[in-house]
Amino acid sequence: MTGITIEPNRLLKDLYKLRSFGARGNGVVRPAFSDCDIAARKWLSERIKEAGLNPIFDPVGNLFGLPPGDGKCLLLGSHSDTQPEGGWLDGAYGVIAGLEVARAAVAAGGPAIAVVAFQDEEGRFGPLTGSRIWSGALPLADADKLTDTSGLSFAEARSSMAGLCEEAFVDPGRFTGFIEAHIEQGPVLDSHSETIGVVDSIVGIRSERYCIRGQQNHAGTTPMALRRDAFQGLVQFANEINKQFADIVTPATVWTIGHVTLHPNATSIVPGRVEFIVQWRDAEEERLDRMTAVMRDIAARTAESRGLEFERSAFSAIQPTQMDRRLMTRIEVAAEQLAAGNWRHMPSGALHDAANVSRLMPVAMLFVPSIGGVSHDFAEDTAAEHLVLGARVLATCIGA
Ligand SMILES: [Zn+2]
Structure with a gap:
């Protein structure tokens, strides 16, 4: 067993708090660089600091939480922006699950874990803008010319965070790999009453x-x-x-x-x-x-x-992205330990930041069920017990 123990109440409390930024009924309206997105990122950076990590906004608003020292470590996370009519867990789940595991790891005395909340995954300025720039797939000068549907340029949008952002990008070389936890956003796990998906590829x-x-x-x-x-x-x-x-x-x-x-x-x-x-x-x-x-x-x-x-x-x-075999094995072992016979391998039919990050380092993903398979909708939801289980699997596989 791993020595890293997550605190389910702290995980859920932070998820509910993040949901409050841009809340609309059960859903969330928190597009990249909107006032509530920036407010949510500032709140996240405070939580990252309280977890004993160093919060850093890169030049495009990706928020990293880095452990002290310059040793290599694993990176966990996802994105914290939403669709114009979004659910409360798409992206947010992977960010908060990553944060919970990182601070549980601090309490357990290691290993050091970094977290990230990527910017504009949902494509206000194009698909997965923040991770695409960080991974080198999209030069910043080209990104700056992209516009949203109202004609606002990416350069103008990111200038709204200028006071928060560093001038340099975080060196990807300090990370050994990236694991992104995410809601499935489809019906496969829910309709089979399974609780964990180990992603083998992103289509x-x-x-x-x-x-x-x-x-x-x-x-x-x-x-x-x-x-x-x-x-x-x-x-x-x-x-x-x-x-x-x-x-x-x-x-x-x-x-x-x-x-x-x-x-x-x-x-x-x-x-x-x-x-x-x-x-x-x-x-x-x-x-x-x-x-x-x-x-x-x-x-x-x-x-x-x-x-x-x-x-x-x-x-x-x-191109399709294959998940890293070594990281996948760690997730499989943890899933079998905590959800024996109740998990499956599956492809991700949705694109994720992990696809971009795979240009830089080994990546893997794990899914928790989406109730009724609904996502990109205010009705998007996942049972609290499955949110907790996913974070436990994440904690177990990084402790392994
Ligand atoms: Zn997402």
């Missing part, structure tokens, strides 16, 4: 924008056989990918056409143009490639059969 995400062009025309006078209806092209494309992906995918593979713009979008006009974005996610690079090829083939054949043009643009790819 890769591909997306592609298509524009289908046909012939806009009169919806009363144009015979069906002569139409070049862009919307019907999209319907055929969507049906065909559903059919043909069945031979390629696993139950964890997902694909979505979530954004569609139809032109001119009028009742009595045969649509001449439709733009849409298709996104697909899987943990295996090779499967993502096969899906890409199948989709492009279907696009070409649909175009030919319906006299349409399919134009592709804005392909984007985020």
Whole structure:
């Protein structure tokens, strides 16, 4: 057994306190760099100091809590910003669980543990902005030019924290690895009555924008056989990918056409143009490639059969991230000790800061159940006993 004992009441009390910054009913509205986000970060920095760690805001508002001395240590944490309509645990759980384990480790006489609350994971200025900059994937000068939907630049946003922030980034070389605890944000653990997920990979995400062009025309006078209806092209494309992906995918593979713009979008006009974005996610690079090829083939054949043009643009790819085997083993052993037979390996279908941090050091993640699988919604919740169990698993695996 580990000698690191967390205090469940202190963990829950801090989670409830963090929830109060930007609280809306059961949920939270605390976007990156909003007044309540900055207030929450200041409060967190006080809690970090009280835990015997040194709080440091880096130039983009990522908040680190560093143990005394310059010895190497493990880093725990997640993010403390939320979606514009967010749940109270997404990100917050990993930050507070990390803080609880770090201060329990101080009380136990070691090992030294550092914590982090990344900034703008939820993408006000783009996906996972804070960890992307820290990991070197996004140069600060480029990040400064990013804007939110209101036109505010990242440079302006971070200047609102200028008085708090250091000029230098924290040296990633001082950390031996990163473990991010997080709510699952999906239904797998809850629907199987399991309590811990040991993440084996974070899925890769591909997306592609298509524009289908046909012939806009009169919806009363144009015979069906002569139409070049862009919307019907999209319907055929969507049906065909559903059919043909069945031979390629696993139950964890997902694909979505979530954004569609139809032109001119009028009742009595045969649509001449439709733009849409298709996104697909899987943990295996090779499967993502096969899906890409199948989709492009279907696009070409649909175009030919319906006299349409399919134009592709804005392909984007985020590679899948494999979790570190050594850190995973530590989480598995701790999960088996505290939740025997009641945990599973699983991929993360959502992107997390750990994916960026994996550029710098070994990373791993553990999940606790989301009730009903609901997240990015005010209703997001997790049973208190599962919040406590997740922190115990974290404490056990760092003590191992
Ligand atoms: Zn999150």
